[in-house]
Amino acid sequence: MLGFLIRRIIQSIFVMLTVALIAFMMFRFMGDPVNSLVAENATTEERDAVRERLGLDQPIWVQYGRFVARASTGDFGLSWRNARPVSTLLSERFPATAELVLVAAGLSLLIGIPLGILTALRPSSLSAQSLQLLSLIGISLPTFVTGILLILIFSVWLGWLPSFGRGTVIDIGWWSTGFLTVSGLKALILPSFMLCLFQLTLIMRLVRAEMMEVLRTDYIKFAKARGLTNRSINFRHALKNTLIPVITIFGLQLGGLIAFAIVTETVFQWPGMGALFIQAVSFGDVPVMAAYLVLVSLIFVIINTTVDLLYAVLDPRLRVDGTKSAH
Amino acid sequence: MTTSTLSRLYDSDIAWNFRHSWMARISTVTLLLLFAAALFAPLLATQNPYDISQLFLLDSELPPSWVEGGDPRYLLGTDQQARDLYSSILYGLRLSLIVGFASVVLAAGLGISLGLIGGFVGGMVDGAIMRVADILLSFPAILVALLVNGVARGILPPDQHADAAIWVMILAIGLTNWVQYARTVRGSTMVERRKEYVQAARINGVSGMGIMMHHILPNVLGPVLVIATINLGMAVLTEATLSFLGVGMPATQPSLGTLIRIGNEYLFSGVWWVVIFPSVVLVILVLAVNLLGDWLRDALNPKLR
Numbered sequence: 001m002l003g004f005l006i007r008r009i010i011q012s013i014f015v016m017l018t019v020a021l022i023a024f025m026m027f028r029f030m031g032d033p034v035n036s037l038v039a040e041n042a043t044t045e046e047r048d049a050v051r052e053r054l055g056l057d058q059p060i061w062v063q064y065g066r067f068v069a070r071a072s073t074g075d076f077g078l079s080w081r082n083a084r085p086v087s088t089l090l091s092e093r094f095p096a097t098a099e100l101v102l103v104a105a106g107l108s109l110l111i112g113i114p115l116g117i118l119t120a121l122r123p124s125s126l127s128a129q130s131l132q133l134l135s136l137i138g139i140s141l142p143t144f145v146t147g148i149l150l151i152l153i154f155s156v157w158l159g160w161l162p163s164f165g166r167g168t169v170i171d172i173g174w175w176s177t178g179f180l181t182v183s184g185l186k187a188l189i190l191p192s193f194m195l196c197l198f199q200l201t202l203i204m205r206l207v208r209a210e211m212m213e214v215l216r217t218d219y220i221k222f223a224k225a226r227g228l229t230n231r232s233i234n235f236r237h238a239l240k241n242t243l244i245p246v247i248t249i250f251g252l253q254l255g256g257l258i259a260f261a262i263v264t265e266t267v268f269q270w271p272g273m274g275a276l277f278i279q280a281v282s283f284g285d286v287p288v289m290a291a292y293l294v295l296v297s298l299i300f301v302i303i304n305t306t307v308d309l310l311y312a313v314l315d316p317r318l319r320v321d322g323t324k325s326a327h
Numbered sequence: 328m329t330t331s332t333l334s335r336l337y338d339s340d341i342a343w344n345f346r347h348s349w350m351a352r353i354s355t356v357t358l359l360l361l362f363a364a365a366l367f368a369p370l371l372a373t374q375n376p377y378d379i380s381q382l383f384l385l386d387s388e389l390p391p392s393w394v395e396g397g398d399p400r401y402l403l404g405t406d407q408q409a410r411d412l413y414s415s416i417l418y419g420l421r422l423s424l425i426v427g428f429a430s431v432v433l434a435a436g437l438g439i440s441l442g443l444i445g446g447f448v449g450g451m452v453d454g455a456i457m458r459v460a461d462i463l464l465s466f467p468a469i470l471v472a473l474l475v476n477g478v479a480r481g482i483l484p485p486d487q488h489a490d491a492a493i494w495v496m497i498l499a500i501g502l503t504n505w506v507q508y509a510r511t512v513r514g515s516t517m518v519e520r521r522k523e524y525v526q527a528a529r530i531n532g533v534s535g536m537g538i539m540m541h542h543i544l545p546n547v548l549g550p551v552l553v554i555a556t557i558n559l560g561m562a563v564l565t566e567a568t569l570s571f572l573g574v575g576m577p578a579t580q581p582s583l584g585t586l587i588r589i590g591n592e593y594l595f596s597g598v599w600w601v602v603i604f605p606s607v608v609l610v611i612l613v614l615a616v617n618l619l620g621d622w623l624r625d626a627l628n629p630k631l632r
Contacts, residue, residue: 018462026478140614142564144571145606148591152602156595165597259467266572267591281473282574284481293474300465 008308012301017068019297023290025069028060048208076291081283086291091274095175096166097272100264101257103188104287112200116207120236123198123212131204138201143260147267162187166179191268201252206249210242210326233284244314251307255300285325345624351422351622354615361612363375363461372414377579383589392602404600406586407593416605420612421584426496427563431555434562438508439551443539445509446516453513459504468503472565476574489577496575500562507554515547553624560616569610583609 040306076086119128130151140159153162167183168295169176178184215238223233262274269275280288345351365372391404391412404412445453463471476499483491519525520543528538569575570584573592578585585604589603 008500015465026481035414098627133525140617141610142567142606142613144568144587145610148587148594148602148606152599154595156597156599255465256467262469262473263568277473278572278574281480283478284485288479289474289477296470298468304465 003307004312008305015301019063019294020068022070023071023294024064026286026290027064042052052197055325071291071294077287079181079280079285079288081280081285081288086287088292089276089288090295091174093271093276095177096270096272097258097261097265100191100195100270100272101176101187101254101261103258104199104261105250105254107192108196108199108203109161111196112203113246114201115286116204117211117234118213118237120208120215123208132208132304135201135204136199141196141197143198143263144267146197146265147264149191150190153265162191163190166271191264191270194267195257195264198260199250199257202245203250206246207242210245211238213236213276213297214241244311247314248311249309251310253305255296256297258299288297316322341626348622348626351626354618354622357611357615358570358619361420361608361615362424364417365424366560368414368417368421372411372417374411374414376410376415376418376581382585383462385423394396404604406589406601412601412604415581416608418584419583419586419605420552420608422493422576422580423563423566423584423609423612424617426493426500426566427559429498430504430566431559433497435506435551435555437546437550438503438505439504440510442509443513443516443547445546446513447520447535447539447543449517457513457574458508458511463503464506468561469568471503472499472570473574474571480574489579492576493582496569499569500565501594503565504558504562507558508551511550511554512547515550516543518548519543529562549627550572553620553627556616556623557620560613560620561611563616566615574584583612 043162046178064288074087077090079086082089115131119131151163154161162183165187166178167185167187168181169178169184170180171177178188215234220233220238221239228237240304258274261272262272264270265272265274266278273295277292279285280292345355362435369375405410406415424509441456445456464596476495479491479498480488480496483495516539525538525542533542566575566582567584567587570582571588573588576582577588581589586605587602587609590598590600591606
């Protein structure tokens with residue numbers, strides 16, 4: 001277990017260093033930072049002075065080392081577009097994205113798992129069949145088309161829910177939350193539903209497939225022979241083993257949710273990190289792009305490592321394999 | 328030659344499978360119609376949406392012809408700049424498909440080459456290629472494509488963004504999607520390279536390059552077709568998403584995604600047709616490609632039968 005843990009952490013550090021290298025290269029090769037700092041008619045000496053002051057005359061690996069050291073304290077310099085510290089920009093935007101992604105992830109589990117169980121227990125019923133068909137459409141619809149349809153129906157035609165922004169938010173320290181006001185909660189409904197739809201269909205199909213698989217195994221037959229109630233067999237015995245793969249896929253897809261929040265935030269003008277990133281991409285604002293890349297990669301790496309460890313804790317068979325292969 | 332080849336093809340497994348799957352036939356016919364529409368767009372369109380002299384501003388925001396206030400000249404209505412939506416969709420479909428196919432060719436070319444080299448050479452080279460693939464795969468495709476796009480925009484001067492957009496898109500999507508090809512081809516190459524015909528070629532003095540290109544390559548291409556089909560759907564979708572986000576094809580050269588973005592800006596003025604029709608075409612296109620890809624995967628995989 002310990003060997004497995006150490007291997008996973010070394011691997012994560014390697015991934016983060018690679019991502020930092022990409023971010024560093026973006027800084028190094030996209031535009032000369034000296035040009036933006038000196039006057040148009042600066043002499044070569046003045047330019048060299050600035051270059052020296054910024055440490056740009058040093059070997060490239062020294063510069064990379066310093067970049068990593070600064071990045072690990074959250075310092076990515078100023079945004080090229082509005083000259084504010086990138087770390088401030090991101091931390092202002094972080095709560096909006098975090099709340100959106102958390103609600104979407106929660107919804108996908110809360111709706112996806114029961115629907116998956118339902119379709120697995122009664123595969124030939126009309127509701128199960130229509131759910132399967134709906135999920136096929138859910139997977140094929142581009143997310144932004146879903147979002148536009150939701151706005152068209154619930155905001156434009158019915159006028160029930162807001163189509164943009166977060167509603168009224170309340171500041172708690174540096175965190176701004178939309179959970180505490182009615183308008184904040186109403187504003188969350190459409191974006192989080194749009195974001196979770198793909199994930200929801202995925203979880204539903206996965207739970208269905210796993211559950212049907214598990215229900216065919218010997219220990220379930222044995223439980224039936226023991227005369228246990230259907231309820232106890234389905235929920236106490238079968239469900240537990242169904243959920244293990246669900247956790248992995250869910251963890252891996254959480255990264256996808258953060259990435260697709262970019263699309264959701266654009267459709268609903270949600271003031272999160274994804275919308276900031278899109279602006280940075282269209283203006284070629286390297287510091288913001290680099291910082292977003294590093295931050296999102298860090299979140300991915302943490303999620304993936306946690307999922308792997310959780311998996312080892314939940315499934316004893318893997319624990320044995322993990323220690324074996326570590327030797 | 329033709330009759331015997333044709334009849335052999337007709338009797339083959341996959342053709343039998345095709346004749347007995349209504350899903351495969353419907354999606355193939357749909358795709359062929361869409362490809363034909365894209366190919367002959369200049370002939371089918373009633374106006375050239377890029378030519379400003381053909382647009383009449385008085386005709387802007389007309390609803391589809393069957394709705395009250397519609398004009399029979401504009402079947403699906405017009406947008407804010409009085410562009411005929413039917414013609415815009417034909418040209419947009421054309422652009423979406425060009426970017427889709429070109430990026431699939433780029434991704435397949437890159438992935439097959441890297442997979443062949445990795446699987447054939449092995450060792451450090453293989454390790455390096457596969458580590459890069461692993462890292463790339465741990466990020467969602469849309470994020471990688473956005474990043475390549477952003478870097479390209481940073482390097483190019485702003486006045487060239489619109490002209491270079493199509494190349495940037497092909498590059499961004501192609502560079503994102505090569506990993507699957509590389510992994511598959513690498514796997515089959517590692518199996519093939521130990522086989523006797525490869526050893527025979529080696530003894531005959533064929534160079535490593537020659538063995539890879541003439542002996543191994545033809546034998547590892549089977550699964551690539553399935554990946555390419557599924558990949559085409561993903562590429563079209565990624566292109567549409569990037570264009571929708573405003574960092575893909577510009578408004579002067581609208582793809583389906585750009586049309587949806589333009590329509591989305593006017594959603595609240597009740598002009599629903601500008602956003603709905605391009606979306607419907609996009610969904611049909613992606614759905615047809617995905618269904619065909621699913622069928623192809625099942626038909627070519629004997630394990631599933």
